[in-house]
Amino acid sequence: xxxxxxxxxxxxxxxxxxxxxxxxxxxxxxxxxxxxxxxxxxxxxxxxxxxxxxxxxxxxxxxxxxxxxxxxxxxxxxxxxxxxxxxxxxxxxxxxxxxxxxxxxxxxxxxxxxxxxxxxxxxxxxxxxxxxxxxxxxxxxxxxxxxxxxxxxxxxxxxxxxxxxxxxxxxxxxxxxxxxxxxxxxxxxxxxxxxxxxxxxxxxxxxxxxxxxxxxxxxxxxxxxxxxxxxxxxxxxxxxxxxxxxxxxxxxxxxxxxxxxxxxxxxxxxxxxxxxxx
Amino acid sequence: xxxxxxxxxxxxxxxxxxxxxxxxxxxxxxxxxxxxxxxxxxxxxxxxxxxxxxxxxxxxxxxxxxxxxxxxxxxxxxxxxxxxxxxxxxxxxxxxxxxxxxxxxxxxxxxxxxxxxxxxxxxxxxxxxxxxxxxxxxxxxxxxxxxxxxxxxxxxxxxxxxxxxxxxxxxxxxxxxxxxxxxxxxxxxxxxxxxxxxxxxxxxxxxxxxxxxxxxxxxxxxxxxxxxxxxxxxxxxxxxxxxxxxxxxxxxxxxxxxxxxxxxxxxxxxxxxxxxxx
Numbered sequence: 001x002x003x004x005x006x007x008x009x010x011x012x013x014x015x016x017x018x019x020x021x022x023x024x025x026x027x028x029x030x031x032x033x034x035x036x037x038x039x040x041x042x043x044x045x046x047x048x049x050x051x052x053x054x055x056x057x058x059x060x061x062x063x064x065x066x067x068x069x070x071x072x073x074x075x076x077x078x079x080x081x082x083x084x085x086x087x088x089x090x091x092x093x094x095x096x097x098x099x100x101x102x103x104x105x106x107x108x109x110x111x112x113x114x115x116x117x118x119x120x121x122x123x124x125x126x127x128x129x130x131x132x133x134x135x136x137x138x139x140x141x142x143x144x145x146x147x148x149x150x151x152x153x154x155x156x157x158x159x160x161x162x163x164x165x166x167x168x169x170x171x172x173x174x175x176x177x178x179x180x181x182x183x184x185x186x187x188x189x190x191x192x193x194x195x196x197x198x199x200x201x202x203x204x205x206x207x208x209x210x211x212x213x214x215x216x217x218x219x220x221x222x223x224x225x226x227x228x229x230x231x232x233x234x235x236x237x238x239x240x241x242x243x244x245x246x247x248x249x250x251x252x253x254x255x256x257x258x259x260x261x262x263x264x265x266x267x268x269x270x271x272x273x274x275x276x277x278x
Numbered sequence: 279x280x281x282x283x284x285x286x287x288x289x290x291x292x293x294x295x296x297x298x299x300x301x302x303x304x305x306x307x308x309x310x311x312x313x314x315x316x317x318x319x320x321x322x323x324x325x326x327x328x329x330x331x332x333x334x335x336x337x338x339x340x341x342x343x344x345x346x347x348x349x350x351x352x353x354x355x356x357x358x359x360x361x362x363x364x365x366x367x368x369x370x371x372x373x374x375x376x377x378x379x380x381x382x383x384x385x386x387x388x389x390x391x392x393x394x395x396x397x398x399x400x401x402x403x404x405x406x407x408x409x410x411x412x413x414x415x416x417x418x419x420x421x422x423x424x425x426x427x428x429x430x431x432x433x434x435x436x437x438x439x440x441x442x443x444x445x446x447x448x449x450x451x452x453x454x455x456x457x458x459x460x461x462x463x464x465x466x467x468x469x470x471x472x473x474x475x476x477x478x479x480x481x482x483x484x485x486x487x488x489x490x491x492x493x494x495x496x497x498x499x500x501x502x503x504x505x506x507x508x509x510x511x512x513x514x515x516x517x518x519x520x521x522x523x524x525x526x527x528x529x530x531x532x533x534x535x536x537x538x539x540x541x542x543x544x545x546x547x548x549x550x551x552x553x554x555x556x
């Protein structure tokens with residue numbers, strides 16, 4: 001198994017870096033005691049009700065000053081051709097926003113895996129956030145090496161029989177190529193009764209993406225909330241982020257009904273407030 | 279001069295407390311190390327572009343979970359009669375929001391002072407946020423005692439020749455009745471080149487309201503920004519709040535162009551993030 005450091009070299013950090021926006025709200029804090037290597041981002045699922053209205057998504061991201069996004073298929077359809085992908089991703093780029101990943105993509109067959117890697121290659125991103133069945137894991141690993149594209153497997157909480165929390169993901173991938181990793185969803189982890197900060201520190205070497213939110217109770221039926229209004233200890237999670245050396249995206253995922261704009265803004269503000277204080 | 283503790287008794291803390299919403303987002307933090315006595319609130323000026331659309335203001339306050347507001351005259355007109363005031367304030371009350379003050383009200387003549395106290399009494403609030411000329415200060419003090427209503431004089435920054443920062447307010451009121459106090463606007467204080475946290479600690483006994491914001495530079499021409507994006511050290515300000523024993527309102531004031539909803543949400547989130555971390 002390659003180390004994570006080697007892996008970053010394989011994927012081509014310099015090529016990716018050249019596509020990054022020039023400033024980071026996190027790193028630029030005038031008061032923070034440390035320089036951070038991770039970025040506030042957003043999961044495209046947040047904007048479900050905007051459907052394929054990319055202009056509306058960009059309007060909100062500009063208002064809240066978030067510069068990184070992963071897209072769902074309703075934003076960048078799976079059957080897009082190269083030109084269609086360039087138009088959509090180009091809109092974000094023109095607004096100073098980087099499309100850093102795609103997903104969550106459900107992978108039930110080898111054909112799904114083929115499609116997902118073609119889709120990611122066509123979009124020019126280096127990370128797929130995926131929800132695979134066990135049967136395709138080996139084929140997925142082979143494709144990840146072939147395309148040199150990372151896969152971050154996403155945990156979906158207690159009701160997910162395959163990957164409820166990231167410990168079950170790690171068990172399945174620990175001997176695989178380092179391109180196969182984890183997308184830590186802290187809400188679903190919390191609903192499993194786990195401490196997301198502890199999960200981050202335990203599996204940090206294989207965490208390649210995150211979905212951040214809050215939840216009202218550490219139980220299966222826990223409800224997703226605006227960050228800061230629930231029971232997840234975000235302060236402790238940020239301390240774990242700093243300790244972990246994580247250098248990827250911290251994607252807010254807003255899952256409540258109605259227009260997400262105002263809720264996303266409060267989440268972004270809350271996360272920045274904790275960062276500034278920690 | 280009465281002590282501040284005596285003053286609270288005079289104004290009738292128990293009567294006020296009975297009108298308060300039953301929960302406080304600040305005090306209810308499951309992670310904060312201290313119990314806070316101050317409240318996140320909002321200055322009505324924030325919603326200038328909504329003009330007299332009270333329903334729109336309430337919609338935003340409910341979305342961001344802010345339960346206290348001071349009103350401007352475009353929300354509660356100066357010439358309102360008792361019934362009109364009850365309709366407007368009743369709308370807020372029905373939504374679980376307390377109208378805690380009125381202002382900023384400009385007081386240039388004794389007639390203005392008379393009108394302001396009648397207006398506050400009719401609205402049933404116990405605080406006027408005011409911008410008086412020196413000539414009416416003594417008359418204002420007399421009326422404050424007569425009506426048993428507080429006046430929080432507001433600092434307006436370097437270009438204000440009367441009260442640029444709160445030190446100039448304190449100099450004028452220090453020997454007055456304790457009902458005459460200060461509304462600390464941290465943005466205008468910062469534009470005076472002062473540290474708002476230090477100003478708070480120095481004049482804490484006479485600060486009865488606050489306008490919170492961020493500013494991009496500690497100069498007269500500094501621009502108001504979403505909290506957390508500027509140069510005011512909000513973390514240090516919150517530490518000063520905790521140290522001061524302040525038990526009033528911390529009113530966000532959003533002064534940028536366009537719809538304030540999304541910016542207010544980020545400000546509220548940021549302030550809560552700092553509170554949760556501190």
